[in-house]
Amino acid sequence: MALQHLNIHRVRNIQSASLTGFGRLNVFFGENGSGKTSVLEAIHLLGMARSFRGTSARTLISHGLADCVVQGTVARSGSGRTTLGVQRALSGELSLRVQGAPAKAVSELVEHLPLQVINxxxxxxxxxxxxxxxxxxxxxxxxxxxxxxxxxxxxxxxxxxxxxxxxxxxxxxxxxxxxxxxxxxxxxxxxxxxxxxxxxxxxxxxxxxxxxxxxxxxxxxxxxxxxxxxxxxxxxxxxxxxxxxxxxxxxxxxxxxxxxxxxxxxxxxxxxxxxxxxxxxxxxxxxxxxxxxxxxxRQCCYLVDDLPSELDARHCLRVCEELDQLGAQVFITCVEAADLADQWSEPAEVAMFHVEHGQVTALVQHEQV
Ligand SMILES: Nc1ncnc2c1ncn2[C@@H]1O[C@H](COP(=O)(O)OP(=O)(O)OP(=O)(O)O)[C@@H](O)[C@H]1O
Ligand SMILES: [Mg+2]
CATH class of the missing domain: 1.20.1050.90 (RecF/RecN/SMC, N-terminal domain)
Known part of the structure; x- marks a missing residue:
């Protein structure tokens, strides 16, 4: 199970982003306040219909706007793909879609994109x-x-x-x-x-x-x-x-x-x-x-925000090794690219993204996970 594609609209400081080329290990780096956590929030919204921090949509929606939307494609472990979509409005309205059709319960999303968060x-x-x-x-x-x-x-x-x-x-x-x-x-x-x-x-x-x-x-x-x-x-x-x-x-x-x-x-x-x-x-x-x-x-997808903070390089590397061995898809953030660029056993499985002022640029990208 792997997220292949993600569209983000009006999530915190990300007005519009279309991200593809995810690898098994996806590193998002950039300065403080650039939007790295916001990318992870967007994936969390796609899998859980809410923020890391709670159920209110207010903190997720870009200031001054009425709603936010995320859409994504998840490759299933056997074959095939599932498209997911979540829209949340300040008014409280929540709309979920699985394969283009309305879904009633968040548990339907969770099945398709089980997430683990470390933040x-x-x-x-x-x-x-x-x-x-x-x-x-x-x-x-x-x-x-x-x-x-x-x-x-x-x-x-x-x-x-x-x-x-x-x-x-x-x-x-x-x-x-x-x-x-x-x-x-x-x-x-x-x-x-x-x-x-x-x-x-x-x-x-x-x-x-x-x-x-x-x-x-x-x-x-x-x-x-x-x-x-x-x-x-x-x-x-x-x-x-x-x-x-x-x-x-x-x-x-x-x-x-x-x-x-x-x-x-x-x-x-x-x-x-x-x-x-x-x-x-x-x-x-x-x-x-x-x-x-x-x-x-089945694998869950790991959202790991700012792994290097609080950890020395040796312990950070150990966590990366464990994440790597697990074989799960990982979305991980850090400030400097060098903090998490070389920790992985298979460089070919690593995609790097630079985040700056709410814009996400793929530096090393993959054709398909
Ligand atoms: N609802 C919102 N609307 C618009 N901008 C927001 C909203 N919430 C937060 N922001 C701003 O979005 C920017 C990106 O925040 P984010 O937490 O993603 O940064 P970050 O790259 O993770 O930074 P750090 O390295 O400090 O963790 C920040 O400047 C933040 O103030
Ligand atoms: Mg952050």
Whole structure:
């Protein structure tokens, strides 16, 4: 799976750009404020229908204009191509197209262009709050287990209903017990999917960390499922029913799950330097790409913003080597071309683009990926 062609209209400082000639490894370089992150934002918009930073279209649309549009062509791994299009307007309107036909759900785009992002916001995986880590976990499970997404939707429905039942008076007891049973069943399944995924993810992450930061010692990834692991979910819900009633919401469950990285037993966010944190984040993201490749025979596309910042040349090279070995398509930015020009095993697979004042110029271009 590879992005072959990208049209960008009115995304941040890029008024109009038509980019072709992508390789497997695509380096965008240019001065601060030239538009490198904006190119990655445009690809993110194409795959996720939103910015890295959140759901609002305001930050994506060029100042003073009403909408932005991205269109792209993705080559499928067997044969054939998929065209994707996303238009977002300040008014809130969102229009998605797959093969020229309107698409209803963002999940349809995600299927065609699964993205992994490594940028400044990724530090939230270590230093942010649990939702960032749950999102990371869900991304991984979603892409290797097709039953996960419908189950996740069912769980959201059940917990909403149960919480609304909990906030009502005793008359709602029967209804509450129905929703509790549904929730217990759905939550247990979600957790099983996550646990299976995690069992595959954790050793890959450890192996990556041994290569990226061998001097670090014992790095461990742990999954907290969101309730006492000695109990089934139905038991945990029964144990907290009284207090859930008092508080008016469901206190335990997959909605409280979290991931924790420890170094020699200490929380990574407490002991690691900024550069080391970045390498751990790269390890987490690379492990997901490996797993998707191994389980599904599919690659995701990596958007890596400003890899050299915070990393010394040796560690930057290690991350590049891992990205390279993964075989995924990579869109990566840096300020100086030399920072990322020679890190790759196959120069023929590298395309270089210079970005200046919102204009993107291909320097080394490929006929076809
Ligand atoms: N909505 C917007 N409309 C127009 N311009 C914008 C908008 N949002 C940001 N910009 C401007 O677009 C320019 C490019 O921003 P971008 O973040 O892509 O730069 P960059 O090349 O990644 O820079 P850096 O090296 O500092 O990360 C900046 O000057 C920024 O102020
Ligand atoms: Mg940038």
């Amino acid at each position: 400044a916001d990724s530090f939230a995986l270590l230093t942010g709050s649990p939702p960032a880590r749950r999102q990371y976990l869900n991304w991984g499970v979603f892409h290797v287990e097709h039953r996960f997404f419908p189950e996740w939707q069912r769980f959201q429905r059940c917990i909403k209903q149960r919480n609304s039942g909990l906030r009502r008076d005793k008359l709602a007891d029967r209804e509450l017990s129905v929703w509790t049973r549904e929730l217990a069943d759905s939550g247990q399944r979600l957790n099983d999917f996550r646990q299976d995924y995690f069992a595959d993810l954790a050793p890959r992450f450890r192996a990556l960390m041994e290569r990226l930061l061998p001097q670090l010692g014992d790095v461990e990834l742990r999954l907290r499922q969101g309730w006492d692991k000695r109990l089934s979910y139905v038991e945990a819900l029964a144990a907290t029913l009284h207090s859930d009633r008092e508080k008016g919401f469901t206190q335990v469950g997959p909605q409280r799950a979290d991931l924790k990285v420890t170094i020699e037993g200490r929380a990574a966010e407490d002991v690691l330097s900024r550069g080391q944190q970045k390498l751990v984040i790269c390890g987490l993201k690379l492990a997901q790409g490996q797993l998707m490749q191994e389980k599904m025979g």
